[in-house]
Amino acid sequence: MAYTSIHNTPAWRALLDHAEALKRVSLNELFAEDPQRGSRFRATCDPVYFDYAKDHITDRTLTLLLDLANTANLSAAIEALFCGQPVNTTEHRPALHTALRSRPLGDSEAERSTAASLHKITTFAEKVRQREETGATGKPFCSIVNLGIGGSDLGPRLVVTAFPQLHHQAIHSHFVANIDSDALSAALAECTADATLFVISSKSFSTIETLANADRARRWLLEAGIAEDSLGRHFVAATANGEAAQQWGVPAQRVFAVEEWVGGRFSLWSAVGLPIALALGNDVFRQLLDGARSMDDHFRSADFADNLPVLHGLQAIWHINFRGHEKTDHKNNNGYRSRAVIPYVHQLRLLPSYLQQLMMESLGKSTVREGLETATATGQVIWGDEGTNGQHSFHQFLLQGTEVVPVDFIATRTPHCQADAHRQLIANCLAQSSALMTGKTVGEAYAELIAQGFTQTEADQLAAHKSVPGNRPSNTIVLDDFSPRSLGALLAFYEHSVYVQSVIWNINAFDQWGVELGKQISDHLFTALGESETPAPILDRLDSSTRNLLDHFCNDSGAQKKS
Numbered sequence: 001m002a003y004t005s006i007h008n009t010p011a012w013r014a015l016l017d018h019a020e021a022l023k024r025v026s027l028n029e030l031f032a033e034d035p036q037r038g039s040r041f042r043a044t045c046d047p048v049y050f051d052y053a054k055d056h057i058t059d060r061t062l063t064l065l066l067d068l069a070n071t072a073n074l075s076a077a078i079e080a081l082f083c084g085q086p087v088n089t090t091e092h093r094p095a096l097h098t099a100l101r102s103r104p105l106g107d108s109e110a111e112r113s114t115a116a117s118l119h120k121i122t123t124f125a126e127k128v129r130q131r132e133e134t135g136a137t138g139k140p141f142c143s144i145v146n147l148g149i150g151g152s153d154l155g156p157r158l159v160v161t162a163f164p165q166l167h168h169q170a171i172h173s174h175f176v177a178n179i180d181s182d183a184l185s186a187a188l189a190e191c192t193a194d195a196t197l198f199v200i201s202s203k204s205f206s207t208i209e210t211l212a213n214a215d216r217a218r219r220w221l222l223e224a225g226i227a228e229d230s231l232g233r234h235f236v237a238a239t240a241n242g243e244a245a246q247q248w249g250v251p252a253q254r255v256f257a258v259e260e261w262v263g264g265r266f267s268l269w270s271a272v273g274l275p276i277a278l279a280l281g282n283d284v285f286r287q288l289l290d291g292a293r294s295m296d297d298h299f300r301s302a303d304f305a306d307n308l309p310v311l312h313g314l315q316a317i318w319h320i321n322f323r324g325h326e327k328t329d330h331k332n333n334n335g336y337r338s339r340a341v342i343p344y345v346h347q348l349r350l351l352p353s354y355l356q357q358l359m360m361e362s363l364g365k366s367t368v369r370e371g372l373e374t375a376t377a378t379g380q381v382i383w384g385d386e387g388t389n390g391q392h393s394f395h396q397f398l399l400q401g402t403e404v405v406p407v408d409f410i411a412t413r414t415p416h417c418q419a420d421a422h423r424q425l426i427a428n429c430l431a432q433s434s435a436l437m438t439g440k441t442v443g444e445a446y447a448e449l450i451a452q453g454f455t456q457t458e459a460d461q462l463a464a465h466k467s468v469p470g471n472r473p474s475n476t477i478v479l480d481d482f483s484p485r486s487l488g489a490l491l492a493f494y495e496h497s498v499y500v501q502s503v504i505w506n507i508n509a510f511d512q513w514g515v516e517l518g519k520q521i522s523d524h525l526f527t528a529l530g531e532s533e534t535p536a537p538i539l540d541r542l543d544s545s546t547r548n549l550l551d552h553f554c555n556d557s558g559a560q561k562k563s
Helices: 010-022 027-033 059-071 074-082 097-101 109-129 154-162 181-188 208-223 228-234 242-248 271-280 282-301 308-321 351-363 395-400 419-438 442-451 456-466 484-505 514-529 536-541 544-555
Strands: 042-045 048-051 143-147 172-176 196-201 235-239 255-257 338-343 381-383 407-412 474-479
Touching: 010 059, 010 308, 027 419, 042 282, 042 308, 048 308, 048 484, 059 074, 059 308, 059 484, 074 282, 074 484, 097 109, 097 282, 097 484, 109 255, 109 271, 109 282, 143 181, 143 208, 143 271, 154 172, 154 271, 154 351, 154 484, 172 181, 172 271, 181 208, 196 208, 196 228, 196 271, 208 228, 208 235, 228 235, 235 242, 235 271, 242 255, 255 271, 271 282, 282 308, 282 484, 308 484, 338 351, 351 381, 351 484, 395 419, 407 419, 419 474, 442 456, 474 484, 514 536, 514 544
Parallel strands: 143 172, 143 196, 196 235, 235 255, 338 381, 338 407, 407 474
Antiparallel strands: 042 048, 048 474
């Protein structure tokens, strides 16, 4: 059957026409026309409340977006995901991260594998926490250092950082991702060698940054007096390449398998999540899985009109492909090209970084599944910071800048911190979303200045500077509480939103071939930086700028070419 791009379908064209008409309607007008709008454009899935009323979405918009989802066969794609079909088409395998948090019934190989892996993780974590597992000198472990990067770092780091009050009092957790040796040195400065356990987290067990840090950790242990034949007691590995881990020196019983069908950025639910169980305990890890499972069940069964990940994913399509869109150019449109994520929860300060990888690595694609170039824009730049910090840095850009940036505000309904501080957080969160939408006209700014005692001339000069355009969209995502279960649900919510977007655009959300090119070039340059003379085959591959920079690094009097 011939491939038909989604942008050539009647559903897409209907949305283009609708978007053109809606350009002339402001958010303030939508609320004025429908006083109950705030209670209608929302959806819930315990423990997540999703308010998307402050967006240029009407009942007609929703109808057309749902038509688009049906045109893209989203229902079938969701079933394909959960049933283990090879949705990762370029690598010919399923993406069964949802199986990692399902209730194992023993009915499939994936479920049996998941149950066995979870049992091994939780058993080992409990032994460490009960001080039964020890290092080479018999001391229990007081420091856990996770060595991983990307998905092997961001997810576990986010969760462990989120719940400091639940940490084991005698065990301190550290995360090292960067190949910059200062990162590892800073962590090791807080550790004692004979009481430190390293978790090497690399699905392939070939990640350059992770293995370089693992080698440095091994040297540190040796220099501290740990006998070479006892080094294995200080390492465990989470990997799909158990043979390589054992060859490196990790004992077989300390290798925790990561299945090939677990993508890196979806892997915190797997053995990659071992640092979570070590730091926070097995009950917390299971609560995290339970929260994600509740969102999985909702995503798979709820009507699209009430389905949180479906609504969020379709909204992203609306923002990227239709808002500010010129009919003549589907790909290079004026849509909303970035999204800010602003959690009003200090312990979620790492969430924007986590979502950067989840969303940008998954959706940063320009080739559809059939190998053709995409005909539409895909993905957004994801960025943000914790509230209220961002209000004193980048909110100026959000409120008065020339770019429209949709925002996901995230807050907790019940206090996660002191009650008065929580009240201030919520007041600021709601105020920022309201200000983005309502804005302030020049006339309102002028009247405000006059009321403050400014002269008419002064007010005339300042009013335009104090006006805020408004009409800028945002979502408010409210967690019932701040708990491992609610965080699990939130992370699964974003995972499934990503999948919805990938299905509409017909791209593969589960590969990341683009990053391979930089790794290949880096290998050549690393070799060149260690040679007295750069081999001609390497030079021939390089552009003049990179050749000149290489020469600058190699010949600068202040640089050392060889370590």
